[in-house]
Amino acid sequence: xxxxxxxxxxxxxxxxxVGDVSWRVSIEGEHQVDEEQVPKxxxxxxxxESQKADLSAAAEQFDLAAPQDILRWAxxxxxxxxxxxxxxxxxxxxxxxxxxxxxxLKSLEVYYLDTGVLFAETHQTRLRIQERYGFRAKxxxxxxxxxxxxxxxxxxxxxxxxxxxxxxxHIRKVEPQxxxxxxxxxxxxxxxxRQSANRANLPVAQWDEVxxxxxxxxxxxxxxATIWGYIKANNVPFNPLYDQGYPSVGCNTPVCTRPVADGxxxxxxxxxxxxxxxxxIHLDGNTIRSxxxxxx
Numbered sequence: 001x002x003x004x005x006x007x008x009x010x011x012x013x014x015x016x017x018v019g020d021v022s023w024r025v026s027i028e029g030e031h032q033v034d035e036e037q038v039p040k041x042x043x044x045x046x047x048x049e050s051q052k053a054d055l056s057a058a059a060e061q062f063d064l065a066a067p068q069d070i071l072r073w074a075x076x077x078x079x080x081x082x083x084x085x086x087x088x089x090x091x092x093x094x095x096x097x098x099x100x101x102x103x104x105l106k107s108l109e110v111y112y113l114d115t116g117v118l119f120a121e122t123h124q125t126r127l128r129i130q131e132r133y134g135f136r137a138k139x140x141x142x143x144x145x146x147x148x149x150x151x152x153x154x155x156x157x158x159x160x161x162x163x164x165x166x167x168x169x170h171i172r173k174v175e176p177q178x179x180x181x182x183x184x185x186x187x188x189x190x191x192x193x194r195q196s197a198n199r200a201n202l203p204v205a206q207w208d209e210v211x212x213x214x215x216x217x218x219x220x221x222x223x224x225a226t227i228w229g230y231i232k233a234n235n236v237p238f239n240p241l242y243d244q245g246y247p248s249v250g251c252n253t254p255v256c257t258r259p260v261a262d263g264x265x266x267x268x269x270x271x272x273x274x275x276x277x278x279x280x281i282h283l284d285g286n287t288i289r290s291x292x293x294x295x296x
Contacts, residue, residue: 059203067218091190111138116146186214
Protein backbone atom coordinates (compact mmCIF):
# COMPACT_ATOMS: atom_id res chain seq x y z
CA UNK A 1 0.00 0.00 0.00
CA UNK A 2 1.40 3.35 -0.97
CA UNK A 3 1.50 6.01 1.75
CA UNK A 4 3.49 8.89 3.19
CA UNK A 5 5.87 9.06 6.05
CA UNK A 6 7.63 12.09 7.50
CA UNK A 7 11.37 12.52 7.68
CA UNK A 8 12.89 15.65 9.11
CA UNK A 9 14.93 17.71 6.68
CA UNK A 10 16.88 20.96 7.06
CA UNK A 11 14.65 24.03 6.71
CA UNK A 12 14.52 25.51 3.24
CA UNK A 13 13.51 29.14 2.56
CA UNK A 14 11.50 28.03 -0.47
CA UNK A 15 9.03 26.19 1.79
CA UNK A 16 6.57 27.33 4.45
CA UNK A 17 6.15 25.81 7.89
CA VAL A 18 4.24 22.83 6.53
CA GLY A 19 6.87 22.31 3.84
CA ASP A 20 9.68 22.02 6.37
CA VAL A 21 8.75 18.36 6.62
CA SER A 22 9.68 16.15 3.66
CA TRP A 23 7.01 13.57 2.82
CA ARG A 24 8.50 10.36 1.56
CA VAL A 25 6.70 7.57 -0.25
CA SER A 26 6.67 4.19 1.44
CA ILE A 27 5.27 0.80 0.56
CA GLU A 28 4.51 -1.11 3.75
CA GLY A 29 7.12 1.10 5.39
CA GLU A 30 9.97 3.02 3.84
CA HIS A 31 11.86 1.19 1.12
CA GLN A 32 15.54 1.14 1.97
CA VAL A 33 17.88 1.75 -0.94
CA ASP A 34 21.12 -0.24 -0.83
CA GLU A 35 23.61 2.47 -1.73
CA GLU A 36 26.33 -0.10 -2.40
CA GLN A 37 24.33 -1.54 -5.32
CA VAL A 38 23.38 1.77 -6.91
CA PRO A 39 25.68 3.00 -9.70
CA LYS A 40 27.91 5.81 -8.46
CA UNK A 41 28.29 9.21 -10.06
CA UNK A 42 31.22 9.58 -12.42
CA UNK A 43 32.42 13.00 -13.47
CA UNK A 44 34.08 11.65 -16.60
CA UNK A 45 32.14 11.14 -19.80
CA UNK A 46 30.33 7.83 -20.06
CA UNK A 47 29.47 5.81 -23.14
CA UNK A 48 25.84 5.27 -24.08
CA GLU A 49 26.13 1.58 -23.24
CA SER A 50 27.54 2.42 -19.82
CA GLN A 51 24.71 4.87 -19.18
CA LYS A 52 22.12 2.30 -20.26
CA ALA A 53 23.57 -0.27 -17.87
CA ASP A 54 23.65 2.19 -14.98
CA LEU A 55 20.08 3.36 -15.66
CA SER A 56 18.85 -0.21 -15.79
CA ALA A 57 20.51 -0.97 -12.46
CA ALA A 58 19.11 2.23 -10.94
CA ALA A 59 15.61 1.42 -12.23
CA GLU A 60 15.67 -1.91 -10.41
CA GLN A 61 17.22 -0.57 -7.23
CA PHE A 62 14.99 2.53 -6.96
CA ASP A 63 11.73 0.96 -8.11
CA LEU A 64 10.09 1.26 -4.68
CA ALA A 65 12.15 4.20 -3.47
CA ALA A 66 10.87 7.66 -2.58
CA PRO A 67 10.79 9.98 -5.61
CA GLN A 68 13.21 12.28 -3.80
CA ASP A 69 15.83 9.53 -3.87
CA ILE A 70 15.36 9.08 -7.62
CA LEU A 71 15.59 12.83 -8.25
CA ARG A 72 18.71 13.16 -6.13
CA TRP A 73 20.43 10.31 -7.96
CA ALA A 74 19.48 11.78 -11.36
CA UNK A 75 20.99 15.15 -10.48
CA UNK A 76 24.15 13.56 -9.10
CA UNK A 77 24.61 11.25 -12.08
CA UNK A 78 23.90 14.01 -14.61
CA UNK A 79 25.21 17.20 -12.98
CA UNK A 80 24.84 19.19 -16.20
CA UNK A 81 22.27 19.49 -19.02
CA UNK A 82 19.43 17.81 -17.11
CA UNK A 83 15.90 19.15 -17.65
CA UNK A 84 12.44 18.82 -16.11
CA UNK A 85 9.50 18.68 -18.52
CA UNK A 86 6.77 20.72 -16.86
CA UNK A 87 3.10 21.15 -17.73
CA UNK A 88 2.40 22.82 -14.37
CA UNK A 89 0.04 19.94 -13.71
CA UNK A 90 -0.19 18.04 -10.42
CA UNK A 91 2.87 15.86 -11.05
CA UNK A 92 5.25 18.57 -12.17
CA UNK A 93 4.42 21.08 -9.42
CA UNK A 94 5.02 18.36 -6.81
CA UNK A 95 8.36 17.46 -8.42
CA UNK A 96 9.41 21.12 -8.42
CA UNK A 97 8.59 21.37 -4.72
CA UNK A 98 10.64 18.25 -3.98
CA UNK A 99 13.62 19.56 -5.93
CA UNK A 100 13.39 22.90 -4.13
CA UNK A 101 13.11 21.22 -0.72
CA UNK A 102 16.37 19.37 -1.44
CA UNK A 103 17.99 22.56 -2.76
CA UNK A 104 18.70 21.00 -6.16
CA LEU A 105 16.12 22.80 -8.31
CA LYS A 106 18.88 25.12 -9.52
CA SER A 107 20.82 22.09 -10.82
CA LEU A 108 18.51 21.62 -13.80
CA GLU A 109 16.40 23.57 -16.29
CA VAL A 110 12.60 23.56 -16.07
CA TYR A 111 10.89 23.92 -19.44
CA TYR A 112 7.33 23.88 -20.73
CA LEU A 113 5.72 23.38 -24.11
CA ASP A 114 3.74 26.48 -25.04
CA THR A 115 1.33 25.31 -27.75
CA GLY A 116 -0.20 28.75 -28.14
CA VAL A 117 -3.54 27.50 -26.79
CA LEU A 118 -2.80 26.65 -23.17
CA PHE A 119 -5.46 27.56 -20.63
CA ALA A 120 -5.07 30.94 -18.92
CA GLU A 121 -5.15 29.03 -15.63
CA THR A 122 -2.08 27.05 -16.73
CA HIS A 123 -0.11 30.24 -17.40
CA GLN A 124 -1.29 31.68 -14.07
CA THR A 125 -0.10 28.54 -12.30
CA ARG A 126 3.26 28.86 -14.05
CA LEU A 127 3.66 32.42 -12.76
CA ARG A 128 2.73 31.40 -9.22
CA ILE A 129 5.15 28.47 -9.23
CA GLN A 130 7.97 30.61 -10.66
CA GLU A 131 7.45 33.24 -7.98
CA ARG A 132 7.16 30.70 -5.17
CA TYR A 133 10.36 28.83 -6.05
CA GLY A 134 12.43 31.61 -7.58
CA PHE A 135 13.10 30.42 -11.13
CA ARG A 136 11.95 31.12 -14.68
CA ALA A 137 10.82 28.21 -16.84
CA LYS A 138 12.12 28.05 -20.39
CA UNK A 139 9.42 28.41 -23.01
CA UNK A 140 9.61 25.85 -25.83
CA UNK A 141 7.31 26.43 -28.80
CA UNK A 142 6.71 25.58 -32.44
CA UNK A 143 8.23 27.70 -35.21
CA UNK A 144 4.74 28.62 -36.40
CA UNK A 145 2.45 30.72 -34.23
CA UNK A 146 -1.10 29.41 -33.77
CA UNK A 147 -2.43 31.91 -36.32
CA UNK A 148 0.37 31.12 -38.79
CA UNK A 149 -0.41 27.41 -38.54
CA UNK A 150 -4.10 28.07 -39.09
CA UNK A 151 -3.29 30.11 -42.19
CA UNK A 152 -0.82 27.55 -43.56
CA UNK A 153 -3.21 24.61 -43.18
CA UNK A 154 -6.35 26.48 -44.13
CA UNK A 155 -8.10 26.11 -40.79
CA UNK A 156 -7.92 24.31 -37.46
CA UNK A 157 -6.22 20.94 -37.61
CA UNK A 158 -8.02 19.66 -34.53
CA UNK A 159 -11.30 19.88 -36.42
CA UNK A 160 -10.10 17.28 -38.95
CA UNK A 161 -10.44 14.10 -36.94
CA UNK A 162 -7.69 11.94 -35.50
CA UNK A 163 -5.23 12.64 -38.31
CA UNK A 164 -5.60 16.39 -37.91
CA UNK A 165 -5.26 16.22 -34.14
CA UNK A 166 -2.15 14.06 -34.40
CA UNK A 167 -0.62 16.45 -36.93
CA UNK A 168 -1.34 19.41 -34.66
CA UNK A 169 0.27 17.66 -31.66
CA HIS A 170 3.26 16.78 -33.79
CA ILE A 171 3.78 20.37 -34.95
CA ARG A 172 3.18 22.09 -31.64
CA LYS A 173 4.56 19.55 -29.15
CA VAL A 174 6.61 16.67 -30.52
CA GLU A 175 8.93 18.56 -32.85
CA PRO A 176 9.63 21.48 -30.47
CA GLN A 177 10.29 18.96 -27.68
CA UNK A 178 12.75 16.96 -29.77
CA UNK A 179 14.63 20.05 -30.90
CA UNK A 180 14.90 21.23 -27.33
CA UNK A 181 16.29 17.91 -26.06
CA UNK A 182 19.21 17.89 -28.51
CA UNK A 183 22.39 18.16 -26.45
CA UNK A 184 20.67 17.37 -23.13
CA UNK A 185 21.96 14.59 -20.91
CA UNK A 186 18.58 13.61 -19.53
CA UNK A 187 15.04 14.70 -18.77
CA UNK A 188 12.59 14.18 -15.92
CA UNK A 189 8.86 13.56 -16.44
CA UNK A 190 5.75 13.07 -14.30
CA UNK A 191 4.67 9.89 -16.10
CA UNK A 192 2.94 7.21 -14.01
CA UNK A 193 2.09 3.56 -14.51
CA ARG A 194 -1.55 4.08 -13.55
CA GLN A 195 -2.19 6.60 -16.33
CA SER A 196 -2.68 4.11 -19.14
CA ALA A 197 -2.07 0.54 -20.26
CA ASN A 198 0.86 1.77 -22.36
CA ARG A 199 2.61 2.91 -19.19
CA ALA A 200 1.89 -0.07 -16.95
CA ASN A 201 5.53 -1.24 -16.95
CA LEU A 202 7.13 2.22 -16.87
CA PRO A 203 10.54 2.15 -15.14
CA VAL A 204 11.63 4.94 -12.81
CA ALA A 205 14.81 5.36 -14.88
CA GLN A 206 15.45 4.43 -18.50
CA TRP A 207 17.27 5.24 -21.70
CA ASP A 208 15.17 7.26 -24.16
CA GLU A 209 15.97 5.62 -27.50
CA VAL A 210 14.04 8.20 -29.54
CA UNK A 211 15.92 11.21 -28.18
CA UNK A 212 19.13 9.38 -27.20
CA UNK A 213 19.35 10.51 -23.58
CA UNK A 214 18.36 9.43 -20.08
CA UNK A 215 14.77 9.67 -18.89
CA UNK A 216 13.57 9.66 -15.29
CA UNK A 217 10.03 8.97 -14.10
CA UNK A 218 10.21 9.46 -10.31
CA UNK A 219 6.42 9.30 -9.87
CA UNK A 220 6.00 6.07 -11.86
CA UNK A 221 4.59 4.09 -8.93
CA UNK A 222 2.39 6.78 -7.36
CA UNK A 223 -1.38 7.19 -7.41
CA UNK A 224 -3.47 10.39 -7.40
CA ALA A 225 -4.17 10.30 -3.67
CA THR A 226 -0.47 10.11 -2.84
CA ILE A 227 0.42 13.08 -5.02
CA TRP A 228 -2.51 15.20 -3.83
CA GLY A 229 -1.58 14.33 -0.26
CA TYR A 230 1.89 15.74 -0.87
CA ILE A 231 0.56 18.87 -2.59
CA LYS A 232 -1.92 19.67 0.18
CA ALA A 233 0.49 18.84 3.02
CA ASN A 234 3.15 21.15 1.60
CA ASN A 235 0.80 23.87 0.33
CA VAL A 236 2.09 23.55 -3.24
CA PRO A 237 0.31 25.85 -5.76
CA PHE A 238 -1.67 23.90 -8.36
CA ASN A 239 -3.82 24.53 -11.42
CA PRO A 240 -7.33 25.60 -10.29
CA LEU A 241 -8.86 23.67 -13.21
CA TYR A 242 -8.42 20.50 -11.15
CA ASP A 243 -11.14 21.85 -8.85
CA GLN A 244 -13.40 22.62 -11.81
CA GLY A 245 -13.85 19.11 -13.15
CA TYR A 246 -10.65 18.82 -15.20
CA PRO A 247 -8.64 15.80 -13.93
CA SER A 248 -6.40 16.11 -17.01
CA VAL A 249 -5.42 19.48 -18.50
CA GLY A 250 -3.95 19.99 -21.96
CA CYS A 251 -4.74 22.47 -24.72
CA ASN A 252 -7.75 24.78 -24.51
CA THR A 253 -9.70 23.56 -27.55
CA PRO A 254 -13.13 21.86 -27.77
CA VAL A 255 -11.44 18.60 -28.79
CA CYS A 256 -8.32 18.45 -26.64
CA THR A 257 -9.64 19.10 -23.12
CA ARG A 258 -13.10 19.14 -21.54
CA PRO A 259 -14.45 18.68 -18.00
CA VAL A 260 -15.22 15.16 -16.82
CA ALA A 261 -18.47 14.21 -15.09
CA ASP A 262 -18.60 12.19 -11.89
CA GLY A 263 -18.12 8.52 -12.64
CA UNK A 264 -16.42 9.10 -16.00
CA UNK A 265 -12.92 7.90 -16.78
CA UNK A 266 -10.54 10.75 -15.82
CA UNK A 267 -8.96 10.48 -19.27
CA UNK A 268 -12.29 10.77 -21.09
CA UNK A 269 -11.97 14.54 -21.19
CA UNK A 270 -8.96 14.36 -23.49
CA UNK A 271 -9.60 14.09 -27.24
CA UNK A 272 -13.16 12.99 -26.53
CA UNK A 273 -14.55 10.66 -29.18
CA UNK A 274 -11.15 9.98 -30.76
CA UNK A 275 -9.04 6.84 -30.47
CA UNK A 276 -6.18 8.82 -28.97
CA UNK A 277 -4.53 8.46 -25.56
CA UNK A 278 -1.04 9.93 -26.08
CA UNK A 279 0.31 13.12 -27.58
CA UNK A 280 3.62 11.63 -28.68
CA ILE A 281 6.78 12.82 -26.98
CA HIS A 282 6.78 9.64 -24.93
CA LEU A 283 6.38 7.46 -28.01
CA ASP A 284 8.31 6.62 -31.14
CA GLY A 285 7.34 9.25 -33.71
CA ASN A 286 6.84 6.52 -36.31
CA THR A 287 4.13 5.00 -34.12
CA ILE A 288 2.09 8.13 -33.52
CA ARG A 289 2.68 11.67 -34.70
CA SER A 290 1.43 13.35 -31.58
CA UNK A 291 2.59 14.80 -25.72
CA UNK A 292 0.07 14.72 -23.19
CA UNK A 293 1.28 17.76 -21.32
CA UNK A 294 -1.06 16.99 -18.44
CA UNK A 295 0.95 13.85 -17.72
CA UNK A 296 4.41 15.41 -17.70
